[in-house]
Structures are given as structure tokens and as C-alpha cells.
Amino acid sequence: MKYLQLVWAALARRKTRTVLTILSVLVAFLLFGLLDGVRAAFNAGGTLAGVDRMVVSSRFSIIQPLPESLVARVRATPGVRRTTWANWFGGYYREPKNQLIIFAVAPGYFDVYPDYGVGKPMLEAFERTRTGVLVGASLAKRFGWKVGDKLPVMGSIFPNKATGETTWQFDIVGIYTAPSAKSRALEQQVLLHWKYFDEANAYGSGDVGWIIVQVADPQRSAEVAQAIDALSANSDHETKTQTEQEFNLSFAKQVGDIGLIVTAIIGAVFFTLMLLTGNTMAQAVRERIPELATLKTLGFTDRGVLGLVFLESVLLIVTGGTLGLVLASILTPIVSAASGGMLELPPIGLASWLTGFALMVAVGAIVGVLPALRAKRLRIVDALAGR
Amino acid sequence: MTALVEIRDVSKAYVRGRQSVEVLHHISLDIRQGDFLALMGPSGSGKTTLLNLIGGLDSPTSGNISVGGKRIDQLGGTALAKWRAANVGFIFQFYNLLPMLSAQKNVEVPLLLTKLSAAERRRNAAIALTLVHLADRAHHKPNELSGGQQQRVAIARAIVSDPTLLVCDEPTGDLDRQSAEEVLGLLQVLNREHGKTIVMVTHDPKAADHATHTLHLEKGNLVEQAA
Ligand SMILES: Nc1ncnc2c1ncn2[C@@H]1O[C@H](COP(=O)(O)OP(=O)(O)OP(=O)(O)O)[C@@H](O)[C@H]1O
Ligand SMILES: [Mg+2]
Numbered sequence: 001m002k003y004l005q006l007v008w009a010a011l012a013r014r015k016t017r018t019v020l021t022i023l024s025v026l027v028a029f030l031l032f033g034l035l036d037g038v039r040a041a042f043n044a045g046g047t048l049a050g051v052d053r054m055v056v057s058s059r060f061s062i063i064q065p066l067p068e069s070l071v072a073r074v075r076a077t078p079g080v081r082r083t084t085w086a087n088w089f090g091g092y093y094r095e096p097k098n099q100l101i102i103f104a105v106a107p108g109y110f111d112v113y114p115d116y117g118v119g120k121p122m123l124e125a126f127e128r129t130r131t132g133v134l135v136g137a138s139l140a141k142r143f144g145w146k147v148g149d150k151l152p153v154m155g156s157i158f159p160n161k162a163t164g165e166t167t168w169q170f171d172i173v174g175i176y177t178a179p180s181a182k183s184r185a186l187e188q189q190v191l192l193h194w195k196y197f198d199e200a201n202a203y204g205s206g207d208v209g210w211i212i213v214q215v216a217d218p219q220r221s222a223e224v225a226q227a228i229d230a231l232s233a234n235s236d237h238e239t240k241t242q243t244e245q246e247f248n249l250s251f252a253k254q255v256g257d258i259g260l261i262v263t264a265i266i267g268a269v270f271f272t273l274m275l276l277t278g279n280t281m282a283q284a285v286r287e288r289i290p291e292l293a294t295l296k297t298l299g300f301t302d303r304g305v306l307g308l309v310f311l312e313s314v315l316l317i318v319t320g321g322t323l324g325l326v327l328a329s330i331l332t333p334i335v336s337a338a339s340g341g342m343l344e345l346p347p348i349g350l351a352s353w354l355t356g357f358a359l360m361v362a363v364g365a366i367v368g369v370l371p372a373l374r375a376k377r378l379r380i381v382d383a384l385a386g387r
Numbered sequence: 388m389t390a391l392v393e394i395r396d397v398s399k400a401y402v403r404g405r406q407s408v409e410v411l412h413h414i415s416l417d418i419r420q421g422d423f424l425a426l427m428g429p430s431g432s433g434k435t436t437l438l439n440l441i442g443g444l445d446s447p448t449s450g451n452i453s454v455g456g457k458r459i460d461q462l463g464g465t466a467l468a469k470w471r472a473a474n475v476g477f478i479f480q481f482y483n484l485l486p487m488l489s490a491q492k493n494v495e496v497p498l499l500l501t502k503l504s505a506a507e508r509r510r511n512a513a514i515a516l517t518l519v520h521l522a523d524r525a526h527h528k529p530n531e532l533s534g535g536q537q538q539r540v541a542i543a544r545a546i547v548s549d550p551t552l553l554v555c556d557e558p559t560g561d562l563d564r565q566s567a568e569e570v571l572g573l574l575q576v577l578n579r580e581h582g583k584t585i586v587m588v589t590h591d592p593k594a595a596d597h598a599t600h601t602l603h604l605e606k607g608n609l610v611e612q613a614a
Contacts, residue, residue, distance in 0.1 A: 291486075300472075380439075384444075
């Protein structure tokens with residue numbers, strides 16, 4: 001690597017330009033780092049093996065409900081320890097920009113989800129009040145809600161049967177705090193009684209949004225899932241049993257193919273990056289023609305000079321790219337924490353680092369190839385004579 | 388003494404577009420080991436072209452060139468590059484130093500192509516710089532040195548891997564009288580005390596006076612030395 005000093009010298013020749021180029025590479029890879037985890041999460045299948053909770057929902061669309069009668073049959077499936085269920089209740093608080101995540105939850109929901117940190121006294125208060133809701137601490141803090149407050153919600157799907165309007169009035173009976181940082185995102189939710197929701201909403205009753213299954217032996221989750229889906233095979237409500245992670249993603253996927261969108265954004269950024277750095281490298285070689293000719297005069301081979309320029313290009317991109325990914329891994333937890341669970345960016349994993357490095361080398365190579373070939377083809381006598 | 392450089396019936400033509408222009412015509416010339424040859428002639432007469440052929444920077448269109456018994460006119464690009472690294476030192480009118488590197492690092496560049504360790508490279512470069520009286524300027528960049536000093540760094544770079552042959556294209560063309568004298572004095576020392584064979588292109592008769600022989604080129608032909 002004794003030739004590296006020549007490469008550094010070349011990069012140091014125009015410090016401002018090198019720094020600016022590295023910065024643009026850095027920004028591109030910062031974006032890559034932040035988005036690649038999102039993309040990977042959306043494209044990943046998720047595996048059932050080892051999970052102890054699964055979600056049973058309509059095979060065709062998560063907004064298509066399941067019949068309540070299915071719950072008992074799912075519960076009777078061998079290997080199922082507990083079941084509960086929930087429905088989506090869309091709505092906002094005061095203004096449409098304050099969209100709320102509201103679930104109508106069945107009895108036993110908090111047995112399956114200790115992650116909410118809803119203790120016994122709070123649960124009792126909840127069960128006593130038909131129109132009662134539990135709200136997460138982060139959300140309560142954001143809007144200044146207290147226990148005992150009325151919570152008016154503009155429902156975006158379900159009208160109230162009694163009034164015919166989509167305005168609902170709930171009573172806050174508890175504010176829960178998630179016991180671990182991992183489940184902090186749950187603090188963004190509002191939970192109401194499924195029974196009340198089912199009786200009071202104007203559309204059909206006995207509809208279950210999705211069923212949550214807790215299995216007895218996580219090692220056998222895949223088998224249990226198969227058995228559950230077999231219950232409704234060939235009916236008008238066929239189900240799909242999947243991991244919670246997959247289920248959560250399918251909500252976001254309704255917006256569109258997020259993985260594809262993210263990939264397209266990253267693609268556009270890198271296309272621009274390549275044009276930019278490609279131009280920079282071409283310029284860098286053009287103004288160094290006499291120096292490259294001198295190296296050849298001193299005995300550097302055509303291939304040697306090609307390698308030097310190539311190395312310069314790759315080094316430039318790898319430097320900027322590594323800084324970008326490091327910055328991304330520093331920022332990811334900060335952004336996630338600052339958003340109070342609203343935005344869960346996955347940490348930069350090994351897969352992202354490896355993809356990132358492969359991308360750096362590839363971009364460096366693509367950007368470096370033309371300037372390197374130009375350096376290789378350079379004829380000494382012409383270059384020395386300034387031709 | 389036998390000839391170090393043997394040039395036999397060498398012609399060189401440049402192709403410009405569809406036209407081919409011959410700029411050297413059937414040149415034959417012997418340069419003996421230990422010679423200090425000055426090559427003179429009007430502008431455009433082919434001096435640089437001939438020098439580049441001798442230094443292995445370019446290949447003749449026809450004819451043979453051998454240096455130290457080795458035919459270099461038949462070598463390919465890579466072999467020629469390796470041959471240059473081992474056998475020839477180059478000195479140009481405009482020094483051609485790498486602007487980002489210190490004098491010391493510039494002199495070390497040819498040694499990057501050898502198997503020497505970093506410490507050995509440093510040591511050999513320091514010796515070469517001492518030889519051209521620039522040990523105290525080792526850490527200066529080219530733009531912190533005068534023209535004469537830069538040319539002496541270039542000389543140090545040319546001799547650092549101990550080649551037998553030095554080729555110089557108007558080495559004093561860009562220098563004032565005093566700096567030119569220093570450079571020419573150095574070349575003379577290298578020729579007399581270190582046994583380097585030198586071929587130097589120059590327009591300056593005073594520079595040619597430092598050489599042991601002088602040859603004139605005119606329109607691509609060697610002409611007998613005017614008395
Ligand atoms: N690479 C080239 N392509 C085409 N023509 C060239 C090339 N190099 C030199 N020539 C032509 O060959 C002729 C000899 O050029 P050369 O550089 O050898 O002259 P010179 O004697 O060194 O002149 P000067 O004293 O001006 O340096 C000139 O007419 C020049 O235009
Ligand atoms: Mg010339």
C-alpha cells in the first residue's frame with residue numbers, strides 16, 4: 001500500500017473539491033443508511049419460528065373483518081395458549097393532522113400484551129367504564145390529557161349508531177407507561193372496549209379486525225399457523241397467520257410498495273451522485289495529465305497508472321460513504337428517541353453495512369473507470385509536449 | 388570502450404490524421420559508456436524526438452536501438468516502462484515534479500517501483516538529495532523552491548535508482564545563468580565521478596561546453612559538427 005501516498009497526494013491537490021465531494025457522498029450514504037433498514041424491513045418476509053405471538057387476519061386485505069365465531073375455533077386449535085382480538089378504529093383529535101392510532105380491544109388483550117404495562121387497578125377502571133379508553137403516556141403528554149378527561153374523537157370510518165355522526169366521546173380512565181424502551185411505540189395508542197365499539201358503531205356487529213394468538217410452544221409456531229389457516233380454507237373469510245412484524249408492515253404497505261418507493265429514492269440519489277463524482281474525477285484526471293505522464297516516464301506501467309486513478313476514485317467514495325454510514329448509525333437511535341416512538345428507524349445492521357460497502361466499491365468503480373482508462377491510454381510523449 | 392547506446396538506421400514518423408510526417412531520417416549513432424553528449428540543433432529539428440527514443444519513452448518507426456546490449460525498440464509498453472525504471476533517469480526543462488509531494492517524497496517516487504523498504508527508500512532519497520546539495524530542503528514542496536533548486540530535486544530523482552543513462556531535455560532552458568551553471572556542474576560531476584552516461588539536448592552553446600561531445604541535428608539528420 002506504499003502507493004497510497006500518491007493517491008492521497010492527488011486527493012489533497014484540491015482540498016475544497018475533495019471535501020465537497022466527500023460531503024455529497026456522505027449525504028447520499030447517510031440517506032442510504034437511514035432508508036435501507038426501512039427498505040429491508042418492508043421487503044423481509046419475517047419468520048414464524050420462535051415467535052410466541054401471531055396475528056390472524058383476512059388473507060385478502062387487512063381491512064376486511066373476520067367473523068367473531070372464528071375466535072373460539074382458533075382458540076380450540078392445538079398449540080394455542082391464549083387468543084384475543086382487536087379492531088382498527090380510525091379517527092383524529094380536534095384537527096385532521098392529529099391522527100390517532102385507536103384500537104378496539106377484546107377482553108384478555110392485556111394478558112397477551114403485557115408490553116403495554118397496564119396494571120391491575122388500571123385494568124379494573126377500564127373494565128368498569130363502558131366508554132372508557134386507555135391512552136399511552138407519550139400521547140397523553142403531547143395533548144395534555146389527564147385521567148378523567150373527556151376525549152372527543154372524529155371517527156374517520158365508523159359512524160356512531162346512536163347519533164349517526166362520526167363524532168365519538170370517550171372517557172380517559174387510565175394512562176399507561178410502557179415498561180421497556182422497546183415497546184415505547186405502544187404509548188402512541190388509544191385503546192377502547194371492543195364490546196362498546198361493536199355495539200355502538202353503525203356498521204355490522206360481530207366483526208373482528210384481527211385475532212392475536214399466543215402459542216404454547218414458540219418452536220411450533222409455523223405448524224400452529226398452518227392449522228389455524230386451515231380452519232377457514234375455502235370459506236369466504238380465508239385467513240393468513242403471520243408475525244406481528246409482518247402484520248404491522250401490512251398497514252403501511254396499504255399506502256403503496258414502500259420498499260419500492262425507498263429503493264427508487266435511493267436509486268435516484270445514487271444516480272445523481274455518480275454523475276457528480278464522475279464529473280469530478282474526470283476533471284481531476286484532466287488537470288493532472290502532466291503528472292500522470294511523469295509517473296509513466298519514471299517507469300509506472302499503463303496498468304499501474306490505471307490502478308492509481310481507480311484507487312483514488314474508490315477511496316474517495318469509501319471515505320465519504322463510511323462517514324455517512326457512521327453518521328447514520330449515530331443518528332438512527334437519536335431520531336427514533338426524539339420522535340417518542342412515532343418513527344422507529346431500525347438500527348444499521350450488518351446487512352446494511354455490507355450492502356453499503358458493496359455499493360461504495362461499485363460506485364467508486366463505475367465513477368473511476370473512464371478517468372482510469374484515460375490515464376492508462378495517455379501517451380507520454382504527447383502529454384509531455386502538452387498535446 | 389564499447390557503445391552503451393547503439394542507434395542503427397533509425398527513422399521516426401508521426402502520423403497526423405491521414406498524413407505521416409517523418410521527423411528523423413535514418414539516423415545511426417553510437418554513444419559510449421561515460422560519454423556526456425550534447426545534442427544541438429534548431430527548433431523542430433527532432434532533438435526531443437531522438438532523446439525520447441533513446442530514453443525508451445517512444446519507439447522508432449524503423450531501425451534498431453539497443454542500450455547496454457538490449458534491443459529496446461522491440462519492447463512493448465509494460466516491458467519498456469520496467470526497463471526505463473531500471474536504466475534511465477529523466478530530467479526535463481520544467482522539472483516535472485509532483486506538486487503535492489515534498490522534495491524528499493518526490494525523490495522517493497521511482498523507488499516505489501523497487502522492492503526497497505520504506506526506511507531504505509527514505510535513506511536513498513536522502514543520499515541523492517545530499518548529492519545535489521539540497522538535504523536542508525528535503526521537506527519543502529516544489530512551489531517553495533527556486534527553479535534551480537527544483538531542477539536539482541529532479542536530478543536527485545533521476546539518479547536515485549542509480550541508472551546508467553541520464554537523458555536531459557533542455558535542463559537549463561528555464562534557468563538563469565547561475566542556476567544553470569550549478570545544474571551543469573552537477574551533471575558534470577555525475578558524469579565524471581559517478582560514471583553516468585548523459586545525453587543532453589540544449590540550445591545553449593555554453594551548456595554544450597560542459598559536455599564531452601556535441602552533435603547537431605538538422606531537419607531530422609545528424610550533421611557533422613561545425614568547426
Ligand atoms: N507527438 C507528435 N506528433 C506529431 N508531430 C510531432 C510530435 N512530436 C514532435 N512532432 C513534430 O516533430 C518535429 C520534431 O519535433 P521535436 O520536438 O523532436 O523537435 P525539437 O528539436 O525538440 O524542437 P525544440 O527545440 O523546439 O524542442 C516537429 O516538427 C514537431 O512538430
Ligand atoms: Mg525539444
